[in-house]
Amino acid sequence: MRKIVLFFLFISAHAFSQDVKEIIAKETCECTSKLDLDALNSSDLELKFGLCMLESYNKHIGEFPENQRLDFQDNAQMEKFGEEIALKMLEFCTEIISKLGENHDDSxxxxxxxxxxxxxxxxxxxxxxxxxxxxxxxxxxxxxxxxxxxxxxxxxxxxxxxxxxxxxxxxxxxxxxxxxxxxxxxxxxxxxxxxx
Structure with missing residues (x-):
C-alpha cells in the first residue's frame, strides 16, 4: 500500500512540475515579447531570454519539489532546463524561438x-x-x-x-x-x- 501511495505522489509531483514549466514558458514568452527583437543580436537575446526565464523560475521556485530545483552551478542542468522551457515556448511564441537560433554559427x-x-x-x-x-x-x-x-x-x-x-x-x-x-x-x- 505504501508503494502505491508513493507512486501516486511521484506522478502528482511530476505532473505538477510539468504545469509549472508550462507557466514559466508562458511568462518567459511574455517577458521576451516586450523586447525589441530586431535591435538585439542572438547573444544579447539569449542573455535576455535567460534572465526572463530565471525571473519566472524564481517566482515559482517554491512549486518545485526539493529534488527538482535548479543548482545554478550545474551548467548541464541549467542548459537542460533552458531547452525544456524553450521547447514548451514553441507552443506560445514561435517567433522568439526562431529568432534565438537565427544567427547561430555553422556548427x-x-x-x-x-x-x-x-x-x-x-x-x-x-x-x-x-x-x-x-x-x-x-x-x-x-x-x-x-x-x-x-x-x-x-x-x-x-x-x-x-x-x-x-x-x-x-x-x-x-x-x-x-x-x-x-x-x-x-x-x-x-x-x-x-x-x-
Missing part, C-alpha cells in the same frame, strides 16, 4: 553523417516532445522529435508544412528519457527539414 548546420528520410508529412503530436510523423515510400511511419533549433525549424513552428506534403528530414538518434513510460527510448532528433 548548427546538418552534419554530413546525419541520417535522412524522405516521405509524406503525416501531422504532429505535442506530448513529452514535439513529434512529427512521416510515411516513407514503403508505408513505414517514422516519428521524429524537435529538440534543438535548426535552420528550417520555422517550417514546423509556423506550420508551413501541410499534411501529405513530401519532405526530407535529417536526423540523428539519441536515447531520451520519457517520463510517462519512465524509461530511455532511442529517438530520432531532427537537424533539418527540406520541403520537396
Amino acid at each position: 548548427d548546420e546538418v552534419e554530413k553523417n546525419d541520417s535522412s528520410v524522405k516521405g509524406i508529412y503525416n501531422g504532429f503530436l505535442i506530448d513529452a516532445f514535439y513529434t512529427i510523423f512521416i510515411k516513407d515510400s514503403n508505408d513505414k511511419t517514422f516519428e521524429l522529435v524537435v529538440l534543438d533549433y535548426f535552420k528550417n525549424v520555422n517550417l514546423i513552428t509556423n506550420k508551413l508544412i501541410e499534411n501529405s506534403q513530401e519532405i526530407e528530414v535529417y536526423y540523428y538518434e539519441a536515447d531520451l528519457f520519457y517520463p510517462k513510460s519512465n524509461k530511455f527510448i532511442s529517438t530520432k532528433i531532427i537537424t533539418d527539414i527540406i520541403k520537396k
